[in-house]
Amino acid sequence: MSVFRISYRYANSLMLLAEEKNIFQKISDDADLLFNTLNASKELRAVLKSPVVKSTVKKSLLEKIFQNKINSETQSFINFVVEKNREDILFDIFKEFLVLVDKKNGVVKAKVVSAVDLNDQLKQKMVGGLEKKTSKKISANYHVDPNMIGGFIVRIEDTVYDASVKHQLSLLRKKFSEEINISNN
Amino acid sequence: MAEVRPDEVSAILRKQLAGFENETDIYEVGTVLQVGDGIARVYGLSKVMASELVEFPNDVMGMVLNLEEDSVGCVLFGESTLIKEGDTVKRTNRVASFPVGEKLLGRVVDPLGVPLDGKGTVQFEKYMPIERKALGVIQRQPVKEPLQTGITAIDAMIPIGRGQRELIIGDRQTGKTAVAIDAIINQKYTHTDEAKKYGVNPVFCVYVAIGQKNSTVAQVVAKLEEAGAMEYTTVVAAAASTPAPLQYIAPYSGATLGEYFRDNGRHALVIYDDLSKQAVAYRELSLLLKRPPGREAYPGDVFYLHSRLLERASKLSDNLGGGSLTALPIIETQQGDVSAYIPTNVISITDGQIYLEPNLFNAGVRPAINVGISVSRVGGNAQIKGMKKVAGSLKLDLAQYRELEAFAKFGSDLDKSTLRTLGKGARLVELLKQGQYAPSPVEKQVLSVFIGTNNYFESIEIKDVKRFEKEFQEYVELKYPQILENIRQTKEMKDDTIQLVKKTVEEFIEKFKKS
Numbered sequence: 295m296s297v298f299r300i301s302y303r304y305a306n307s308l309m310l311l312a313e314e315k316n317i318f319q320k321i322s323d324d325a326d327l328l329f330n331t332l333n334a335s336k337e338l339r340a341v342l343k344s345p346v347v348k349s350t351v352k353k354s355l356l357e358k359i360f361q362n363k364i365n366s367e368t369q370s371f372i373n374f375v376v377e378k379n380r381e382d383i384l385f386d387i388f389k390e391f392l393v394l395v396d397k398k399n400g401v402v403k404a405k406v407v408s409a410v411d412l413n414d415q416l417k418q419k420m421v422g423g424l425e426k427k428t429s430k431k432i433s434a435n436y437h438v439d440p441n442m443i444g445g446f447i448v449r450i451e452d453t454v455y456d457a458s459v460k461h462q463l464s465l466l467r468k469k470f471s472e473e474i475n476i477s478n479n
Numbered sequence: 480m481a482e483v484r485p486d487e488v489s490a491i492l493r494k495q496l497a498g499f500e501n502e503t504d505i506y507e508v509g510t511v512l513q514v515g516d517g518i519a520r521v522y523g524l525s526k527v528m529a530s531e532l533v534e535f536p537n538d539v540m541g542m543v544l545n546l547e548e549d550s551v552g553c554v555l556f557g558e559s560t561l562i563k564e565g566d567t568v569k570r571t572n573r574v575a576s577f578p579v580g581e582k583l584l585g586r587v588v589d590p591l592g593v594p595l596d597g598k599g600t601v602q603f604e605k606y607m608p609i610e611r612k613a614l615g616v617i618q619r620q621p622v623k624e625p626l627q628t629g630i631t632a633i634d635a636m637i638p639i640g641r642g643q644r645e646l647i648i649g650d651r652q653t654g655k656t657a658v659a660i661d662a663i664i665n666q667k668y669t670h671t672d673e674a675k676k677y678g679v680n681p682v683f684c685v686y687v688a689i690g691q692k693n694s695t696v697a698q699v700v701a702k703l704e705e706a707g708a709m710e711y712t713t714v715v716a717a718a719a720s721t722p723a724p725l726q727y728i729a730p731y732s733g734a735t736l737g738e739y740f741r742d743n744g745r746h747a748l749v750i751y752d753d754l755s756k757q758a759v760a761y762r763e764l765s766l767l768l769k770r771p772p773g774r775e776a777y778p779g780d781v782f783y784l785h786s787r788l789l790e791r792a793s794k795l796s797d798n799l800g801g802g803s804l805t806a807l808p809i810i811e812t813q814q815g816d817v818s819a820y821i822p823t824n825v826i827s828i829t830d831g832q833i834y835l836e837p838n839l840f841n842a843g844v845r846p847a848i849n850v851g852i853s854v855s856r857v858g859g860n861a862q863i864k865g866m867k868k869v870a871g872s873l874k875l876d877l878a879q880y881r882e883l884e885a886f887a888k889f890g891s892d893l894d895k896s897t898l899r900t901l902g903k904g905a906r907l908v909e910l911l912k913q914g915q916y917a918p919s920p921v922e923k924q925v926l927s928v929f930i931g932t933n934n935y936f937e938s939i940e941i942k943d944v945k946r947f948e949k950e951f952q953e954y955v956e957l958k959y960p961q962i963l964e965n966i967r968q969t970k971e972m973k974d975d976t977i978q979l980v981k982k983t984v985e986e987f988i989e990k991f992k993k994s
């Protein structure tokens with residue numbers, strides 16, 4: 295089965311549990327923490343993926359790292375995942391969980407890339423404009439890429455709004471390289 | 480050398496800039512997860528359509544074939560080495576399509592419409608999707624007009640009608656392509672004013688080369704150019720070196736161009752050379768996309784692959800303009816094995832087949848058509864009346880000849896009537912031999928078949944049959960041109976014409992014997 299399907303199934307069940315016990319906010323905070331930790335530490339991911347490390351070791355390792363930092367429900371969920379030998383996709387499970395959280399809250403993530411650092415006023419204007427366009431709440435993260443000369447690129451899910459000077463220039467280049475028939479036009 | 484004036488240059492630049500819009504570009508993207516063997520799995524592209532074209536970096540195009548839960552399977556139309564994991568893939572919002580229009584005639588293009596002949600960009604009218612649903616029952620009418628191939632054996636015994644699908648099948652090196660090329664060359668006549676006068680509508684041709692050597696394609700194009708046939712022909716080429724996905728879509732592209740002519744009330748002839756290579760290309764990419772293999776490792780939908788292509792051949796009803804799309808698919812068999820998977824499939828789809836045999840080819844019977852097992856299920860409707868009349872007994876005579884031929888080999892004593900049948904058969908076989916690139920017009924075919932079936936060759940030596948035919952045709956052309964004119968005009972063999980032909984033959988035989 296594909297990783298996507300498995301992680302979706304685990305994430306969804308965690309979601310249902312959180313809703314049932316009414317601790318949704320707590321669990322989603324835990325998920326955030328777990329996702330960020332796993333995202334930051336390549337070694338931890340490598341250990342979890344490694345078939346050489348015994349599952350008991352993995353279990354105690356995870357317990358030691360996250361002890362007192364997460365809720366008991368989350369802790370037991372992690373233990374459950376390890377018991378089922380799915381610790382290799384723990385990262386994907388929490389990634390999927392956060393997607394579900396966003397969906398529930400009606401939030402979409404936007405990646406904004408601009409040539410220069412945007413000030414707060416511009417950022418607010420940008421988010422406001424995007425929220426109006428998508429009619430969803432936007433949680434944006436910002437990047438700077440001087441290579442694009444000017445303008446900005448926003449990516450929301452699979453859709454890209456490209457208003458960068460670099461892209462405009464490449465379009466212009468394409469346009470100029472097109473052959474035009476002088477006699478016919 | 481022409482002078483370049485600066486003001487001209489800036490005028491052109493301004494013209495190009497005029498169409499340039501400086502707006503935010505909105506597009507949808509995905510990320511390459513995995514790439515290799517001409518296949519890419521892409522994450523994202525959540526709204527992509529099946530068989531949509533997608534754009535990879537480095538100007539590589541791809542087509543979406545698999546839509547899965549978490550990823551999209553694409554086939555690449557370019558080098559997979561130019562793409563790496565993590566690359567961005569862009570949607571084009573356009574299903575795989577082919578440019579159509581008048582200006583494509585005379586061009587050699589690849590299955591996406593990119594020119595291969597170095598004659599500059601292709602001017603076209605519009606894009607049409609390469610996969611189109613075949614027409615239903617209401618839009619069609621029975622095939623009734625002949626499509627003359629210029630090959631006497633075919634036009635007399637295995638007639639092809641406009642809107643028919645006739646398979647050309649045979650081993651390698653038996654002249655399959657030659658038959659198809661002759662058919663294209665013979666359409667030159669339909670573009671003349673003379674043909675217009677006699678109510679013969681022009682036929683536009685599309686030659687789809689799949690998995691062939693580039694040198695072979697170049698040879699075919701050169702031959703067509705030499706014969707002046709490129710003016711009404713487009714060559715869609717996916718040579719052996721092109722990626723399998725392009726070879727797979729090539730016939731659909733050709734059919735799309737043919738449909739353009741058909742839908743405008745004109746007539747098109749599309750040749751798919753050859754579909755066995757297309758099936759192999761499709762098998763390759765199906766296996767790479769992890770679709771389960773079936774018989775001979777072909778995927779389960781290989782029948783549908785060809786049936787949906789050949790169903791697009793059609794004769795439109797008069798309400799829709801009466802255009803037609805004739806398909807001549809070619810299949811190469813291995814060691815004469817027609818019961819292999821792909822040949823049986825295509826035989827069952829088409830309206831008949833022309834079977835070419837290496838034995839006949841080597842015995843000097845060219846075109847090497849085995850008339851015994853070649854059939855056309857449309858039959859006499861696809862012949863002019865005159866041909867129908869004279870060719871009626873031809874097939875029977877040849878059948879009797881083949882039956883007796885086996886006995887004759889024992890060398891036993893044969894009675895007179897058997898000897899006669901054998902002699903007639905041998906002369907008919909000789910008569911149906913025809914050189915390559917030498918298509919013959921229908922009125923001359925009628926004449927030849929008439930003298931053949933009416934035993935006028937009895938007194939002629941077998942080796943002289945061809946010479947007799949040629950000289951007789953010349954004689955008629957010079958002395959009695961009204962005979963040919965009559966057949967052309969009425970498309971029939973009226974009794975008075977028959978009388979005149981009989982008189983002429985007898986007259987000519989006397990002269991021929993003296994020479």
